[in-house]
Amino acid sequence: MNNLNNIWQSYRAIITFSLMGFVLLFVGFNQSWALVIGIINMSLISAIMALGVNIQWGYAGLFNVGIMGFAALGGVSVVLISQQPVTEAIDVGGIKMLFALALGAATIAAGVLLNRRGVNKWLISLIVVIGYLFTRFYFSEASKLIEKVDPAITGYLGGFGLPIMLSWIVGGLAAAGAAWWIGKITLSLRSDYLAIATLGISEIIIYVIKNEDWFVRGLKNVYGLQRPVPYEVDMQKSEWLQNIVAWIHRSELQLLSQSEQISKLSDYVREASVVFVKLSYSGLFLLILIAFIMLSNLALNSPWGRKVRAIRDNEVAASAMGKNITRQHLQIFVIGSAIVGVAGALLVTYDGIFIPTAYQPLRFTFLIWVMVIVGGSGNNLGSVLGAFIMWFIWIQSGPIGLWAVEMLGNYVQEGNTSLEFIEDRVHYLRLIFMGSIMLLIMRFSPGGILPEKNKEL
Amino acid sequence: MITVKNLSKHFGGIKAVDGVDLHIERGSITGLVGPNGAGKTTMFNLIAGLYQPTEGEIILDGEDVTNLTSHQLFHKGLLRTFQIAHEFPTLSVLENLMMVPANQLGESLMNTWFKRKQIHAQERELQKKAEEVIDFLSISHLKNERAGNLSGGQKKLLELARTMMVDAKVVLLDEVGAGVNRTLLNQIGDAILRLNSERGYTFCMIEHDMDFISRLCNPVVVLAEGQILTSGTPDQIKSSDAVIEAYLGKGIKTEATS
Amino acid sequence: MTSDSVDIINAFALLTNFVLLPALSYGSQLALGALAVTLVYSVLRFSNFAQGDSMAFGTMIVILLTSFMISRGWTISGIPTALLVIPIAIVFTSMYLLTMDRLIYRHYRKIKAKSITIVMSSIGVMFVTGGIVRFVLGATAQKFEDGERFIFSVREFKAYTGLEQGIAFKTSQFLTITIAFLLVAFVFYFLQKTKTGKAMRAYSDNKELALLSGIDPDKMVQITWLLVAALTTIAGALYGLDKGFAPQQYHLLLLPIFASVIVGGIGSPIGAIAGAFLVAFSEILLTYAYKKFLIYLLPLSMHPSSLVQLIGTEYKYAISFVILVIVLLIKPTGLFKGKVIVDE
Structure with a gap:
């Protein structure tokens, strides 16, 4: 028994990752490989997001309640970078919008500058209000004009028409910018102000995305985003894929007649093309995840990591030893948020569609948090594991819940209203379930599944 | 070295430090004594930038440092230790020391990715220096121990050791x-005297042990109820009636109410 | 309205109807919520992210009890049934909050966890509570107001005063303002004058000292939760009577509530109330369309064609946030210097 325990302690990561692998293999053999790779891809994206949050929470104790907002900024970047510009809309309202935004920026800059000069507060307020009114006037003019341009298809300015992979970097930068601004304001203050401010900014980002149609089409969604990987249709035409598929299934195909062979093969090729496309995404995501983990580990095993751990151990003493804690926290917060932004961009790229209403705090803030805590806060590998486990549970919890209700239905007579009631509401149990997991892990196993080695005992 | 003018710190209605004027001579070991609640630690926290004073100013080496924060003061050569040891528990003793020097190459994120070699070289130097300090304090056997596992006294030594990793001007x-x-x-006392004479550190220390103070400090400043009661050589202080009264008479009263 | 004359009385009747009364009642609702957050903060030392959803929980109980009462015909004509069941709802909410404290927060107090850890657990509680409410009542909006809808309606007001612009005083607004005033008065009386209230303040000022003078910390915590339950349930019920109940709406109230608390100075009860009214008035003044108001005041030639709305209603939560940011930038301790607890 003791022996077993020792093995568990020293090979925790390997054991848990293998178990996760077996579960995925099981699903693959029993359901479909496309489904499994889909789950893996979403887990990889979630893992990157969780990694960003883990860097903030695990290394600096920064509580980001606005993961959703930073992820959404990544998503917006995808639209703005990769979509083709809508020339007509730009011709009608582009300049006006640019002018309105410049005016807004100038107003804010003037307010800040005059405030620094110590000008009368009332005068500053007056200037800001007048500037705001003009901005708002031109802004609504411009947005009306833009939104009128073929609203069913465009009705927005479009993007820059650049390669979509560029948007991953831009998404990271956009999230970093927002994080810098929020961090600058709140990080020198009490620790929960950051939490409150991130909650606020993330809600506002979502409101803007939903309401400003000229920007990213609001509730009308943006469809047909570019792809960094080939399309299934093109793949099906490629000879080498056909050859590989034919080779894999050669024994089965040999037994069939010519016409059956062709139809069967095209079925297999279609399936293989889906798998191939998803696998290409997996490759990309895995590469990015590994790169982030490597960079993070290099940093942690260096004087930078030592400084960060010292600050986490004792802020007062670290400050007395000359370390600027606010600046360090700001850096970590910005980096973590940037990683979340990149992951947000990856997610929209993978979906191929931008849907503002998909940004729900439960899915984007809370689920990620549960991943970090379940996996083991402070441990990068833990976050990855947490992401895989929680995404799997998340995806399966819907069907399992419905299945449970159905099973219940077999025991209850027909037409029972309470059953309908439960069926209707069963997805809200996710909130309770996820909340409980988080609370239970925090309470009884604060280290998570893969606890960080350096954590204070 | 340090001049404190009319320094006050109020917490709500409590005047923890109340109009203190104090001068710490360069190269001296100044002792700060007084009954519990006299405001000694508050004084330290004010000088070291942990608190902002309600009133008054602090001058370090001719420069006004009243509103500087503690990490800024570190860079001006002012270091401190804490009443309750503030070690970094998850770092080893060696790491506790190696983290101290400022502007290390490896503290910049970019360098940790692109200048591995230079960082390694610098780390070796730092480690050598840390080992020297540990030798100086005769705690070499502890160098790879996690600081959280040290005894209370060892943690105090570690704090002293940290201040030796850089060229400090003043150590509180x-x-x-x-x-x-x-x-x-005794070991700590020897170390302080050696640092004072060999490296020219200026010390200001809060202490209760009168023998320890007599051995190290001159002058000794007595603080009571947030104000300076008197100052002088250890012998003068020991025989001062005011001090005895502060400790035994009024002192007990302050202790009970605070 | 076609008249060319300047009509100040009607203009202000308009403002009273669409700005003053709504802002007063919204402010009162926020004030109760903010007071609850401030109490938890002062005594338990954490920002309670579950406040919005706790209000939803309290309101859920009120709604369930109300429909039960109505189904039994146990109503008093003219008075909203919800009002009658509030005391029982408070009991249930107290039980819920005390259970949560027992199961979750107490542990972190015992191990002296960092306040941010407790904040995080309060987010766990937020989701669990929100889940319970949505599971029981669903996520769609509903109304549970019965009884007289108006103290006086637009028509009655017009008939009485002869003004062109009417003012309606809704029962829910009247109740909100009166009950909030009484409740706040009670809380202040309790904190200032009663022995327990004084002990609570002492405990919040200095825990160690309070323990030495024989104050029972568990009792302080329990009383805090009882007060919070009362404030939370009443705030939730009044908000629901006024604007209808929707879980998401309650969840989002967190932002204006936090803004109120921080504007006023976190930990300061007076500040929480002042902050709440500041936030409520800013929100309503900035999202109100001034077109009709200006038509009353300006000569025909200057009548505005647009809505003259400073900020779209969809961004009302952004207003709380902007206020929050401005306060954090200019005066992080808030208007009424709250206590700033240093994390260590």
Whole structure:
């Protein structure tokens, strides 16, 4: 028994990752490989997001309640970078919008500058209000004009028409910018102000995305985003894929007649093309995840990591030893948020569609948090594991819940209203379930599944 | 070295420090004594930038440092230790020391990715220096121990060691001898004297142990109820009626109410 | 309205109807919520992210009890049934909050966890509570107001005063303002004058000292939760009577509530109330369309064609946030210097 325990302690990561692998293999053999790779891809994206949050929470104790907002900024970047510009809309309202935004920026800059000069507060307020009114006037003019341009298809300015992979970097930068601004304001203050401010900014980002149609089409969604990987249709035409598929299934195909062979093969090729496309995404995501983990580990095993751990151990003493804690926290917060932004961009790229209403705090803030805590806060590998486990549970919890209700239905007579009631509401149990997991892990196993080695005992 | 003018700190209605004028001479070891609640640690926290004073100013080496924060003061050569040891528990003793020097190459994120070699070289130097300090304090056997596992006295030594990793001008020692056994205390005392004479550190220390103070400090400043009661050589202080009254008479009263 | 004359009385009747009364009642609702957050903060030392959803929980109980009462015909004509069941709802909410404290927060107090850890657990509680409410009542909006809808309606007001612009005083607004005033008065009386209230303040000022003078910390915590339950349930019920109940709406109230608390100075009860009214008035003044108001005041030639709305209603939560940011930038301790607890 003791022996077993020792093995568990020293090979925790390997054991848990293998178990996760077996579960995925099981699903693959029993359901479909496309489904499994889909789950893996979403887990990889979630893992990157969780990694960003883990860097903030695990290394600096920064509580980001606005993961959703930073992820959404990544998503917006995808639209703005990769979509083709809508020339007509730009011709009608582009300049006006640019002018309105410049005016807004100038107003804010003037307010800040005059405030620094110590000008009368009332005068500053007056200037800001007048500037705001003009901005708002031109802004609504411009947005009306833009939104009128073929609203069913465009009705927005479009993007820059650049390669979509560029948007991953831009998404990271956009999230970093927002994080810098929020961090600058709140990080020198009490620790929960950051939490409150991130909650606020993330809600506002979502409101803007939903309401400003000229920007990213609001509730009308943006469809047909570019792809960094080939399309299934093109793949099906490629000879080498056909050859590989034919080779894999050669024994089965040999037994069939010519016409059956062709139809069967095209079925297999279609399936293989889906798998191939998803696998290409997996490759990309895995590469990015590994790169982030490597960079993070290099940093942690260096004087930078030592400084960060010292600050986490004792802020007062670290400050007395000359370390600027606010600046360090700001850096970590910005980096973590940037990683979340990149992951947000990856997610929209993978979906191929931008849907503002998909940004729900439960899915984007809370689920990620549960991943970090379940996996083991402070441990990068833990976050990855947490992401895989929680995404799997998340995806399966819907069907399992419905299945449970159905099973219940077999025991209850027909037409029972309470059953309908439960069926209707069963997805809200996710909130309770996820909340409980988080609370239970925090309470009884604060280290998570893969606890960080350096954590204070 | 340090001049404090009319320094006050109020917490709500309590005047923890109340109009203190104090001068710490370059190269001296100034002792700060007084009954519990006299405002000694508050004084330290004010000088070291942990608190902002309600009133008054602090001058370090001719420069006004009243509103600087503690990490800024570190870069001006002012270091401190804490009454309750503030070690970095998850770092080893060696790491506790190696983290101290400022502007290390490897503290910049970019360098940790692109200048691995230079960082390694610098780390080796730092480690050598840390080992020297550990030798100086005769705690070499502890160098790879997690600081959280040290005894109270060892943690105090570690704090002292941290201040030796850089060339400090002034070191504030807050009850460095509290909870430390005799042998270790003598060791700490020797270290302080050597640092003072060999490296020219200026010390200001809060202490309760009168023998320890007599051995190290001159002058000694007595603080009571947030104000300076008197100052002088250890012998003068020991025989001063005002001090005895502060400790035994009024002192007990303050202790009970605070 | 076609008249060319300047009509100040009607203009202000308009403002009273669409700005003053709504802002007063919204402010009162926020004030109760903010007071609850401030109490938890002062005594338990954490920002309670579950406040919005706790209000939803309290309101859920009120709604369930109300429909039960109505189904039994146990109503008093003219008075909203919800009002009658509030005391029982408070009991249930107290039980819920005390259970949560027992199961979750107490542990972190015992191990002296960092306040941010407790904040995080309060987010766990937020989701669990929100889940319970949505599971029981669903996520769609509903109304549970019965009884007289108006103290006086637009028509009655017009008939009485002869003004062109009417003012309606809704029962829910009247109740909100009166009950909030009484409740706040009670809380202040309790904190200032009663022995327990004084002990609570002492405990919040200095825990160690309070323990030495024989104050029972568990009792302080329990009383805090009882007060919070009362404030939370009443705030939730009044908000629901006024604007209808929707879980998401309650969840989002967190932002204006936090803004109120921080504007006023976190930990300061007076500040929480002042902050709440500041936030409520800013929100309503900035999202109100001034077109009709200006038509009353300006000569025909200057009548505005647009809505003259400073900020779209969809961004009302952004207003709380902007206020929050401005306060954090200019005066992080808030208007009424709250206590700033240093994390260590």
